[in-house]
């Protein structure tokens with residue numbers, strides 16, 4: 034237990050010390066929010082979709098959580114390169130605890146980042162429909178964070194170095210974001226696209242956030258929660274297994 | 282009975298390259314055992330197998346009577362290690378690194394803080410304890426790695442070139458501390474070094490490994506006798522030859538080699 038806690042704390046401490054990175058990481062979501070939000074807003078409104086900012090804000094929060102959690106998992110590769118990973122791998126602690134500590138730490142950091150983006154959205158004019166929705170929103174944020182931190186850990190444990198990073202970014206993380214319905218509604222899509230979006234775990238995460246914060250959902254909050262919980266368990270198992278196989 | 286480390290016909294291959302080639306040895310409880318060999322001989326690889334970081338290709342390995350492959354957790358309970366390569370978290374402070382280690386190794390809070398203070402003072406890092414490790418010099422980082430390695434008292438202590446980059450004062454502290462732990466707590470020590478005088482000073486027995494094979498094993502005196510050498514360094518050179526191993530040969534080493542060839546040519 035203590036090992037899980039201290040490794041969790043390490044992630045949180047490192048995040049809180051990286052002020053420059055935190056500010057830099059606000060850039061991309063802000064760009065989406067401002068440029069797409071105000072650029073596509075009028076078209077969206079005319080098409081009968083209501084306020085685009087209102088629609089997109091949960092998606093942008095989901096994006097921030099996705100990126101932060103995947104990268105915190107992949108940061109395992111930095112620990113491998115700088116050598117700290119060895120220190121945790123030979124410690125008299127079951128590797129599963131090491132993996133859980135790291136993953137929960139990464140998920141927590143992702144939630145902090147998501148909260149920050151949420152505040153930015155509020156400043157930009159986003160308004161949640163009800164106050165009760167906010168805690169539920171955090172539940173979904175946590176589930177997204179755990180799912181993708183576990184995915185990041187699985188990937189980080191399976192690669193030797195940062196060489197595969199571009200590949201992962203372009204063929205996994207960005208597609209997960211773009212196919213999730215963060216930027217467009219999931220109804221009335223072409224069949225093929227609609228099928229793929231259903232396979233994307235983030236679709237359920239963004240949908241859950243939207244259900245909680247704006248009251249409108251595509252799949253429904255319950256289905257979202259069930260799918261996310263299932264995927265989280267599966268990816269945590271995968272991550273634990275990959276992590277237990279690491280050799281240095 | 283009595284053997285803390287037992288290795289039999291150990292082989293480790295990376296692809297077709299054989300890094301450890303069928304070695305066997307035993308280290309009894311309470312012994313200080315030195316593993317000497319030129320760069321790339323397979324010392325670190327052997328340590329990684331003993332400490333569950335790598336899996337052997339074939340052969341039997343026992344650490345405190347247990348197989349690191351099947352009893353990873355139990356084996357990890359029994360040893361402490363100072364790595365040859367850096368293993369600190371550079372984005373944490375010195376005390377945070379110590380504390381994290383203490384928690385991972387189940388050292389109770391009070392003992393942890395007391396020992397951390399003693400060790401940080403011993404290795405003259407106390408004034409910098411709250412500075413991030415990335416602001417440390419190479420030698421300071423090395424000292425912190427060593428202080429951290431002594432935070433708990435394991436049954437077996439692995440030291441992979443612990444004195445690399447250390448000043449004489451710290452080297453002295455290190456070996457005094459190792460000796461003390463060995464005598465007071467019967468800690469078995471498995472060390473590697475490129476400094477023959479250190480090996481001679483602290484080790485009960487020495488194994489010389491070259492190209493993944495053990496070429497000699499015994500006390501320093503036995504090795505000297507065997508090779509008719511005056512010093513351990515001469516014995517080492519007689520056993521392993523004087524050619525420099527390709528991979529990690531530094532530029533000054535290469536210069537020395539060229540100079541040697543030149544002299545040889547004129548003779």
Ligand SMILES: Nc1ncnc2c1ncn2[C@@H]1O[C@H](COP(=O)(O)OP(=O)(O)OP(=O)(O)O)[C@@H](O)[C@H]1O
Pocket residue numbers: 281295298300318319320321322323324325326327365528529
């Ligand atoms: N992961 C790896 N993949 C491929 N080859 C490796 C790997 N690790 C080590 N080797 C090779 O195995 C051999 C033994 O390496 P090892 O690190 O055990 O040497 P060493 O005796 O510790 O040397 P040094 O004194 O330089 O530390 C070297 O030739 C090295 O290149």
Ligand SMILES: [Mg+2]
Pocket residue numbers: 324325326365441
């Ligand atoms: Mg080595």
